[in-house]
Amino acid sequence: MRIKINTKEYEAKDGEMILDVCRRNGIQVPTLCSIPKFHEGVCRICMVENGGRLTTSCNVKASEGMEVVTESEDVSKARRINLELLWADHAGKCSTCKKNQRCELQNLAISQKIENFHFVPRKEEMTDSENLDLLKDNRSRVVVDDGNACLTRTTELCVECRRCINVCPTKELSFNHRAGDTVVGTAYEKSLDCIFCGQCVKNCPTGAITDKNDLTKIMIDLADLKKMAIALIDPAVLESVAFEHPEIDSRGKLISALKGIGFEKVFDLGFGMELALENMTQEIKKSSKNNLLLNHCPSFNLFVKKYYPQFAKNILTVAHPDELTADFLKTEFAKKEKINSEDLVVISLSSCVAKKKEKGKNLDYVITVRELGRIIRQKNLKLKDIKESDFSSGLAVKDEKIKSITRTGGMAEMLAKKLKVKYIVADGVSQIKNILRDLEKGRVETKIIEAMVCEGGCVNGGGQARKL
Amino acid sequence: MKKETKIITKNWGQIDPNEIDDSIEVGGYQALEKFIHKMTPVLALEEIKLSGLCGRGGAGFPTGMKLESVQKEKSKEKYFICNLDESEPGTYKDRSIVDNDPHMLLEGVIIESLIVGARKAFVYVNGNYQRQIEILQRAVEQAQEKRILGEKILGSRYSLEVEIFAGAGAYICGEETALINSIEGNRGEPKSRPPFPTQVGLFGKPTAVNNAETVANIPWIISNGGKKYAAIGSKKSAGTKLFIVNGSVKNPDVFEAPLGTKLSDLIEKYAGGMQKGKNFWFAQVGGSSGRLVLEKDLVRKLEYDREAKVPLGSGAILVVDKTVDIHELLLSWMSFFHRESCGKCVPCREGTFRLWEIAKRLQDGQVSERDVAAIKDILWTLSNTTFCPLGKFAATAFGDAISNFQKEIYKLSR
Structure with a gap:
């Protein structure tokens, strides 16, 4: 069907929202609450005019003959007032906020040129007793x-x-x-x-x-000359690191950036992945049980323990690749380099949030891509002319194919090839639920089951940065 | 006064609401018998369409059209919901119906459910109406004993189960999609339309939601025919309506009057005129969300008309005299809306909060230039950008007051 946007005609597909048509054709409409698949229409900022009436664009389907105007006096008035109202309900502590410069509300306030704020902030911390008295029942509930x-x-x-x-x-x-x-x-x-x-x-x-992380402590460790800071790069993070800092568009540049913020050594997590694969192979070989649950997705392990505790004994016990690498670094590597293992700080740059919960004692920190972005911003690292560098030597990866385990099904496929066993793969929580339900009813019989909570695998992990 | 036409109130005061036999004695459930033995759902719907009955909850949507779109749906599972979540301040017409004649309401629920093809109906009652919930429960039980409800109603092939569902008393749950959310066990907040509840409603099935007063009209229409009903009332809207006159009048109460009655008549003839020594200032028509009517507009007819300057709303009329402090009224409206906003969309959640805050400052005479500008902005965004009509409602009375009584409102301001 054809719809008119700002007097020009565009083709719209059946079921497509006005916003989708605008975006596809490069017409800017500011939004806050809408993300792919979920169009709530609650922020009321993506307002456009449709046949002279104000409407949201994110949750209104395009229909034949529609005449949409994306910029008008009323449209910008609606966006301005709603944004101002929203801003007044927001703490506005930008300078100390973790999301400073990566905040969509902040970006909107800048792009919509919100300068005058008419409303008294509801959440700002107040120390002045007079102000506090005036606004005593103005405070929002903060949890x-x-x-x-x-x-x-x-x-x-x-x-x-x-x-x-x-x-x-x-x-x-x-x-x-x-x-x-x-x-x-x-x-x-x-x-x-x-x-x-x-x-x-x-x-x-x-x-x-x-x-959650103690970034101050990490910063101190990075700056400490006595300590050797080691970064492990999960290959999955390369998918999104450019969303945080567009200049870091390759692995080589990421290694340089990590060295720039104070890491002395940067290693490939592929090393640990190969160890994990080997350990899993051994454990599966030894086990006489069927329906073994691969444990390289920490969220999946938590899911099973919480919702299907009867299958907790089916979960493999192999440590995560990051943990295995950290163990190696703090023992053999430290010995070889003649360095005290306590002076090693091993930090894994990961696309996984749940790994923070499942981390053992040798791995010091797990940081996400967002946290890396923040450290780079805080260190004020200049990325403009950043060069490419290589991984530090010492931990070799035998076969680059191992990196396919960052996608759902990768690990199971490799194991199945090696061990000649049958396997099932579940991608995302709804598939996981189905498989575990089948397992409960005895409708499934296989050797290994791989499941990833984030749809698509670690490449879409919760620790990845998002394109704003 | 002309001889009153009584449809909904015809049995009020004559029967015991807890006794189904009382109701049957004065002709209760005869319409249901007529429907079952002499009519088909399609024929009955024709009568309702002919009657010109409009939704009495406030929006005034033609009831026949709504029922027809549910009846047309092919789904095996359908629902009928009677909306008794009356929570507009100063509105108690639905409560009065239950207090006085619950069986007329139940009869309407049964007939409408059978017309649309529902096998389960809900009566969604405001959770604060404990006594009314008990009355309705008893009415359902008694009807089941008489085989008026349940399997094979009155020996026919029709079956229906009626559930009295107690809400938690939220104003927003009077909005159909929020009401449906509430019955489903979700948070009571509106959903975006389309799809309309008539296609995708309760538990994803076609659902007709009717206000309790609308439902109470149905037995009369089935008994006496749509044509006769259409002859009552005004040209634009048919039938009678329950009006509630509150405030500075001699006899504040619920009155049944034909639609098209003049506002001045309601105050003078039905409610006995103004109280002694009080002078009329303005009237608010339609509850807290209603518009303000000044003396010069008292001759206006009250009816359901899309172009009407004063929408009838729920039919509650608040008569305000000159001794009332407008600031207190502003604050009471905003206290209500800032409490009852569901919190889903930004303009309503934040806007009603800000207006409430400013209303408090207005009362203290602390309003600043910034507030005056903010009032304008908020009222605009409330009436133009909110998710559901609640935001618009919140702005109507406040906006009318600001434009009509600017001098009085800003008088105290320094």
């Missing part, structure tokens, strides 16, 4: 949840866009309370205890849900 190893939630920075509620595969989050008191929260506001896939962190437009 901070810091009770886990992987992520931090604070509703102070939340804009109630519902992205986290929508993307959560186990439906842990929802709205609590109503009207001006509405906050995103868990049932009974208990501390979050989920499978930590990290999709909520990835999709949060502001700093309301962020990665």
